[in-house]
Amino acid sequence: MAEEDEESTPLLSELYKPPALLPIARLKDQLLYAIETHPVTIIVGETGSGKTTQIPQFLYHSGWTNDGSQIAVTQPRRIACTSVSARVASELETPLGQEVGYSIRFEDVTSSKTRIKFVTDGLLLREMLVDPLLKRYSVVMVDEAHERSLSSDVLLSLLKKVLRKRSDLRVVVSSATLDAERFLDFFAPEEGEKIHGLDRDEYGCIVSIEGRAHPVDIFYLSEPTNDYIERAVDTIIDIHTKEADGDILCFLTGREEIDDCIDMIADRIVDLNPNFKNLQPLPLYAGLPSDQQMYVFEKAAENTRKVIIATNIAEASVTIENIVYVIDVGYVKLRAYDPILGIERLNITPVSKASATQRAGRAGRTRAGKCYRLYTEEGFEGLEDATFPEIQRSNLAPVLLQLMNLGIQNLIRFDYLSNPPSKLIVRALDLLFSLGAIDDYGRLTKPLGTRMAELPLEPMLAKALLNAPSFGCLSEMLTIAAMMTLQGTAFVSHSDTTKLLERSRRRFAVKEGDHITLYNVYQSFVSVGKKDAQWCRDNCLNHKAMIKAVSVRKQLENYLERMGIQESALQGGDVKRVGGMEMGEKVQRCLTTGYFAQAARMKSDGSFQTVGGETTLWAHPSSMFFHRKADWVIYHEILETKGKVYIRDLTTIEMDWLTEYAPEYYKVKKR
């Protein structure tokens, strides 16, 4: 699963020195000199160059941790932290958690001896709250920076500031693509300016490392296609009937396309000459239950060629062995955020050159491969170099809250790697203001704003949770908040029938809506015993997700305890009537204090209308109000897909509560 290849088992273990075989070994001295003499070093390394595993070891051996400081290596994904740290620990012949460790949410495998620490970029951002200058680190390496994730972009901005205060810190930015100059330019002092006595040219440098992957032949269409799924199926059948052995990986944009494609392949297999090998199509996308995901990693049966039809998950998150042929339709589904309507959209977008290159590289991991791009060469030339940064297409409320908590005053003038559109910033500040997280002057409020920033929850949910003690429903809201972080993964259909799943949903349903239904799911799960995976299967629940909810709830409880907010013995459990108000109503009211800006009313045709009345919304099919009637509701999430706007996780409320808990917000709106 890790980015770096496993070496084959050596015959003579004393001769086994795989790191020396990596292209990066030849550059060791040049690299160390660059890092020694420049605050910022940009590493341009192809996959398999060994940068992630080797650079931290070079630094470790050359004394960068001798004074007790650590080397941090950030990764965008948890799986990379665990797998790469294990690899490095074994190369240093030390148990994981000693000199080499990793730290991800819920798992801190480090000790006082740890010198090389792999950490998710989001977690390092959290660490900056307690250690703003990252004093415990002598070097911070930001890996996969070219992916331009929200947290790695923000981390780079903050590191730029830290570098101005710490002449001893070294930052290494690893990027796989063409945008090395851009990163360098971002860190460098202005023309004529000096930082720690260094001018623009002396401040940073770029080191390129060649990859070790096998060659991949690229093929293009001579004419563009208007049906890439059909074209993909044609290509798959062509490869299967004309090309040598080797599995096929085909990139499509989503679940529906993948299902269609697999159906079409199944139709074509029937007509194939029986002399050909078997062709086994397998789907792969994040929403697929993990037991079904496992098939793609298993070796194909005798006389069978696997063809994996995948989303972008196979581009960087997951590595499948023995892929020799890659089919790239040239599109990806990307999230976009509409700051006017506050709606997230999933748009099918052309991939970037960086993505296309990464996809092609998936064919050359075990031997020379081929990549079929289902677009023209001119089409490729017309693609963007890199993926549109996430910071320019997201709801910025959570990240702005976090930046403010780190002491950033001016969020408009902040030194972003790419400036987010001002509309996104304005919308986010608007929301934070209406929630009471910031005051009239745009300053974080105390304690509400700072507390919201500290919780690893979106602002609306954080607000509702922090209000829970005043409604006497803290225990319930802790559970609901934990269940919300599962983002709809609590229920899963293990069989193909959706009927079973619907029946299970109904088993837990209550009239108040989806939030308290999920609360019931959690309560039942802990009461039957958290280890009972069979009970989960029987009830169409995702056992792993439920275990995660338990961890998240515990973590949230710890955060609140540190803030001096504790679950009292009186609350929760079976007590359904406290202080004359039903527990359901307490939760409904409490949710309203966080989600008042996301209120809607059901019309007679079953669709919903927002308060402003400009958009028609539909209950997501996973909601109990997909079938049932309701009046006013608040919703957790709003997402547009295929032209229809869906709201998810709905709870009924009284209209009066909106003006009761958000008088300012609704006064302004009405005029």
Add this chain to the structure above:
DNA sequence: GAGCACTGC
């Protein structure tokens, strides 16, 4: 009436 690209704290 019928669905979530992918991560992360």
